[in-house]
Amino acid sequence: MLLDGPLVDGHDTGEHLNQMKHFSEQFWQGDLYPRWLLDMNTGLGSPTFFVYPPLPSYVYALLLPIAQALHINAFNFAAWTPLLLSGLTAMLWLNTFASEAIAAACAALYMAMPYHLAVDFYRRCAISECWAFVWMPLILFLVTGVVARKNWYSIWLAIAFALMVLSHLMSLAIFFVIPICLSMLLSVNGERLRSAIRVVLALGLGTVISSFYLCPALWNERYIPASRIISASTWPDNFVGFGRSLFAHSSGYNFIQMVSWSVVEMMVLVTVCALAALEWGSHHSKTFMVFWITVCGVAVFMMSRLSWPLTQHLGGLVKAIEFPWRFNGILCIGAVALLAICLSRAPADWGLSKITFSILFSLLIGTWVYAYGDVWHWYRVDIPPQRDEAHLVNESDGFFASWIAPGTDQRSSLIASSGPKVRFIEGSGTLQLFSWRSRNIEFQANSVKGGWIMINQFYYPAWRAELVNPARLTAVKVALPEGLLEVLTPPGSQRVRVEIPVSLSERLGGLVSALSVLCVVLLFTPTIRNVFSQQAH
16 A cells, blocks of 8 residues: 555545545635535535545645655555554553453454555555444443553543544444443443443533534435435345355456455454363453454344345435445454453463464464455455446545536536536626635626526536625536536626535534644643643642
């Protein structure tokens, strides 16, 4: 990744390359939170960041000047960063119940797990989901501190949870129950409910901190419905297979088969570690083993066809998670926890058990090496995806199909994008453009009869048009088949302002986030003051 960048035909490569590029450009031009990408989709705009988590794009934007100064590729570095951090946070968490050496070794294996490295990081280039692999172990580490009533840990847990909200909501929907359950498991009798409440309050505070993103995202979801991208009918097509499909020959690339093999490899790891640790461990460690075995079992069940009768009654799950194989995230977490517990409980003299375990473990890691070796093959045969009718204008915009106006023809959109930015489509007159900024366009229209004016930005229901003098609203609609924005102007000389105004959800979310951050600062201030006071003494 650092040397050659992402796979050109990685699932989300084009999406992240384009979105991060336009996001960072607007950020460094003073738009601190670019929700509408003005130049995305051949200059016709995109509302994707009204709902898409912004943290990976902020990381790229902030790394960009550093990368330019060091003459390195900012995108490659930004994509590689969550892989490195996932190992560090995993080591931090695993060290709470394993030695430093075991924690470091298991953290390295966590980074190398087939779904994490070969599938998510390389094949999919799913940078947002890769960030979830950073926050999950960090959250579990902080939960142990909250249960132990260590200072600041509740605040740090809230911040880590907020960062996960800002990274990947789909992983969050799968994961958030685990830290709550773990807090009860780690607590002594009589303290379980209190520990769970403290953790829930910290997670709630993290949700509130992220309100500046979450409130507008939930509000705009009605304009960018996930149901237009994924539906319950396509969910079964993404179940992992454990039968003949594992060995079915395919002339091309079979993603589900690849994911299925990664799940099988994790199942073998979980089985080997569980059998060994249940044999070696104490009663206390066996309780944790059962917990993580349960987590892994639930993940595998939800990825298999056995879960379909349940999933059919959970339409919200399909909407929140998109694909069942995303449960691989918690499968990796559960597997690395079991591995660390197993190695920590190994007796001093393993005897025959050591030989058996070593052989099985070596064979398993060998399959991981093969999966990574396959990555080198992909780089050799990597071919840029061919642009077709579905991508004439769409620059791999991940949510394009969910928000584009029904009836839009991309070829017509492409033709329109090459014309003037504002132009009459009814009547005639002169137009003078004054402002062309994200969410704000202003022009002067002079015509005898007035008429509809087309603007080279995609239609989005949040657009509003106003005649400046005297101030009054005017009609807005979608121009089909172009899918662009149309504004009605009356006769005469008219100054027109077209904008996506800052909504109540944005104002409310920003205010709530600001107040929650202020509360966190106030909570930290006495502690910080005490630390400096002690150092002075």
